[in-house]
Amino acid sequence: MTTAEIIDRVLDPFTECLTPQAARKIVGFRPDAETQERIGELAAKADTGSINDEERAEYQDYVDAFDLVAILKSKARSVLAKSDS
Numbered sequence: 001m002t003t004a005e006i007i008d009r010v011l012d013p014f015t016e017c018l019t020p021q022a023a024r025k026i027v028g029f030r031p032d033a034e035t036q037e038r039i040g041e042l043a044a045k046a047d048t049g050s051i052n053d054e055e056r057a058e059y060q061d062y063v064d065a066f067d068l069v070a071i072l073k074s075k076a077r078s079v080l081a082k083s084d085s
Helices: 003-016 020-027 033-048 053-084
Strands: none
Touching: 003 053, 020 053, 033 053
């Protein structure tokens, strides 16, 4: 199985539990200002090559977390598309 297939297999049952209201909240999710600022700091350091190993690991954790959020948002959009039809 591919990673995408595994993610679908795990998250599809979760998606079936979403109400349209919950799906809209997921689609509208944005990180708080402090989180956005930290990600910006780490991204700037990564771009200039001045990021240390600990910061790189933290930055990667944020990237991984927001990859998951993007997948959840996609799943939530599919719930909304079905509820609109």
